[in-house]
Amino acid sequence: MGGNSNLQDSRNARADEFYTPLSLIENELKNYKKQFEGKTILCNCDDPRVSNFFRYFVMQFESLGLKKVIATCYKNNNPDLFSTEETEKAVYLEYDGSIKYSREEDFEKIPCKELKGNGDYKSSECIKFLDESDIVCTNPPFSKMKNFLPFLMEKNKKFLILGNLNHATWVETFPYFFENKVWCGYTDGHFWFQVPDSYEEKSTDYKMVDGIKYRRMGNICWFTNLEVAKRHEILETGKKFNPENYQKYDSYDAIDIGKNVDIPMDYDGVMGVPITFLTKHNPEQFKLIGELHTGKGNPYDFAFPKVNGKNKYVRLLIQRRK
């Protein structure tokens, strides 16, 4: 058993190695300028000098009016390389703006310091950085999201982290969305991420550009508990309910809606909608009731989504507020 779980750990670790493009960070972060002013930012899953998160905050240090940026990495003691998680050593960088950044080479001037442990975000020395920080901003290992997001909530931290919409449907994370404590940011969709050369190309979702390998990942979104203006916008589809166009689930009293653009604006009952609805959710307009997922083991998950015996993908259950 131990051997199998080690194998699974290393598979997970390999699948976690994909690196966020600067443009994805810029497009999201431009919406939070005021909220970052005077703040200390922690990037706690980031190989310091290669992380575009750290790079972004150093480059925008003055324009955002930041106080400090800290980047810690995991099982990597080379600040200029991506982690292969082959060592128990790790490093971190702190930047307080005293070294002026104006060009790429200036990154080299930021001193690299050694951590005592391996840089696990839950280690005591990383928790000290967390306590010192106001906002955590990173793309965490997706295989550990079940623990990472609840960990930040338990620590009462503000955060803006990259994830996959499916992560919001888990028993560990769904309650935070249900209780309106965590929501989606502004950008979402399919994006290309740099991956290590060792990644196997299994599908068309890989490409090489200038000798660098990229992988396309779907349903990418931002999870945050920072204020997002978009979640106060009213969704308007122009659709009206007509029983001929909307079918009910086999074992749950709600109508099935395959596309968000088909949500009827005048239906008062419960509706099952795609998980992408979360990126449009305005809690003043709709109430999140639960989900149709597996129907097992999660108090918010009421049934498996089936219509006339046909399986449907995971659905969120929503109801119009009167």
Ligand SMILES: C[S@@+](CC[C@H](N)C(=O)[O-])C[C@H]1O[C@@H](n2cnc3c(N)ncnc32)[C@H](O)[C@@H]1O
């Ligand atoms: C999806 S990658 C993203 C890297 C970087 N944040 C970026 O956006 O380019 C997730 C990173 O988390 C690191 N990681 C894995 N387990 C970790 C842990 N327990 N604590 C901190 N970092 C971890 C991995 O080494 C990996 O580099």
